Amino acid sequence: MESMVEARHCAGCGVGIQIEDPKKPGFVPSGALAKEKIICQRCFRIKHYNEVAQVSMDDNDFIQILNEIGATKALVVKVVDIFDFNGSWLKGLHRFVGANPILLVGNKLDLLPKAINTNRLVNWMKYEAKQLGLKPVDVVLCSAEKGTGIERLVEAMSTYRKRQDVYIVGATNVGKSSLINRLLKEYGEGDTELTTSRFPGTTLDMIEIPIDEKTSMFDTPGIINRDQIVHMVSPEDLKLISPEKAINPKVFQLNDNQTLFLGAMARIDFVRGDKQSFVVYASNRIHIHRTKLEKADELYLTHRGTDILSPPSGEKASMLPPFRRASFKIPPGEKKDIVISGLGWITLGTAGAWVDVYAPEGVSVLIRNSLI
Numbered sequence: 001m002e003s004m005v006e007a008r009h010c011a012g013c014g015v016g017i018q019i020e021d022p023k024k025p026g027f028v029p030s031g032a033l034a035k036e037k038i039i040c041q042r043c044f045r046i047k048h049y050n051e052v053a054q055v056s057m058d059d060n061d062f063i064q065i066l067n068e069i070g071a072t073k074a075l076v077v078k079v080v081d082i083f084d085f086n087g088s089w090l091k092g093l094h095r096f097v098g099a100n101p102i103l104l105v106g107n108k109l110d111l112l113p114k115a116i117n118t119n120r121l122v123n124w125m126k127y128e129a130k131q132l133g134l135k136p137v138d139v140v141l142c143s144a145e146k147g148t149g150i151e152r153l154v155e156a157m158s159t160y161r162k163r164q165d166v167y168i169v170g171a172t173n174v175g176k177s178s179l180i181n182r183l184l185k186e187y188g189e190g191d192t193e194l195t196t197s198r199f200p201g202t203t204l205d206m207i208e209i210p211i212d213e214k215t216s217m218f219d220t221p222g223i224i225n226r227d228q229i230v231h232m233v234s235p236e237d238l239k240l241i242s243p244e245k246a247i248n249p250k251v252f253q254l255n256d257n258q259t260l261f262l263g264a265m266a267r268i269d270f271v272r273g274d275k276q277s278f279v280v281y282a283s284n285r286i287h288i289h290r291t292k293l294e295k296a297d298e299l300y301l302t303h304r305g306t307d308i309l310s311p312p313s314g315e316k317a318s319m320l321p322p323f324r325r326a327s328f329k330i331p332p333g334e335k336k337d338i339v340i341s342g343l344g345w346i347t348l349g350t351a352g353a354w355v356d357v358y359a360p361e362g363v364s365v366l367i368r369n370s371l372i
């Protein structure tokens, strides 16, 4: 793979370069235009000062890009964040990609507990994809961060692309650009480095990376889902909420009428059912507090934002959208996860349970077959 980016587009995020308005996307000081590879001021700041990437695409821009893909013959690599599978799924992709094959990639494998059974996880993803109306040609797990699974991914891409272009698509923040950087690092030449950041909306336009003389791989901007928790918390709290390394599942043996708080981000009431385990999969830095259901309201009112119920801490806890309740009545038998999109999930025992979950309004809370 050779790395080369068209002139007058930022090599980090793909945005069109301009020298007129420092406040608008794509700005560079005019002196920088002489350089062979141009990096916009925003990318420079993200890279060197970890600044928040503010500019974002609207859905129409994204749909236009997807339509473009549908009109060409290519392999579509759909990337999801395996820690936030449902939140990062990106609905309706199959309507746009036309007859093109889709390779489904579960990235951020390094965040799951080390003991995970990856075969089972792949089958789980195949099943869930089918339920969601997608039939990928294959499913690959990887970690752009650690380099796990990259060889498998390269093999699968070369099998299924049949010498055609490859488009890397997915929701914002799933790690598309990180994945391409990893591919370039291990298989490429040159020093192209795409801009990545913990904040959504980093890549702003398509970026072409030639694979050989005839074909290319394209990084694309991720679509933004306003309901994701990342848009509701401050940058500092986002750091605490997003896991950075393998999650340590935390096991609680609960009786009914007990409650778990995940910081001030969510509340899980075990309303009725036999004693069973509640296994919490969330960032290791979210404080989990257990209490009696009858005390939960009062505790939340008086202690949210304190050491007991944080993150978010202090004032920021009360700036979250108000809690909304979702009720689940789970029959005995199968192992289920209750997912709080972007925050994590709780795997219940198999005794059957009535569980009420409170999460900030807009955050989707759902139930699925257990992933682990």
Ligand SMILES: Nc1nc2c(ncn2[C@@H]2O[C@H](COP(=O)(O)OP(=O)(O)OP(=O)(O)O)[C@@H](O)[C@H]2O)c(=O)[nH]1
Pocket: 107, 108, 109, 110, 111, 142, 143, 144, 145, 146, 170, 171, 172, 173, 174, 175, 176, 177, 178, 179, 195, 196, 197, 198, 199, 200, 201, 202, 203, 204, 220, 221, 222, 223, 243, 244, 245
């Ligand atoms: N733990 C972990 N983090 C990852 C991995 N891949 C990417 N990340 C992190 O996820 C965040 C988003 O990565 P990007 O590569 O910018 O994601 P993107 O999909 O290109 O995002 P947009 O350009 O906004 O659509 C960054 O903080 C990355 O460091 C991974 O395999 N494991």
Ligand SMILES: [Mg+2]
Pocket: 176, 177, 178, 195, 196, 202, 203, 219, 220, 221, 222
């Ligand atoms: Mg990107």
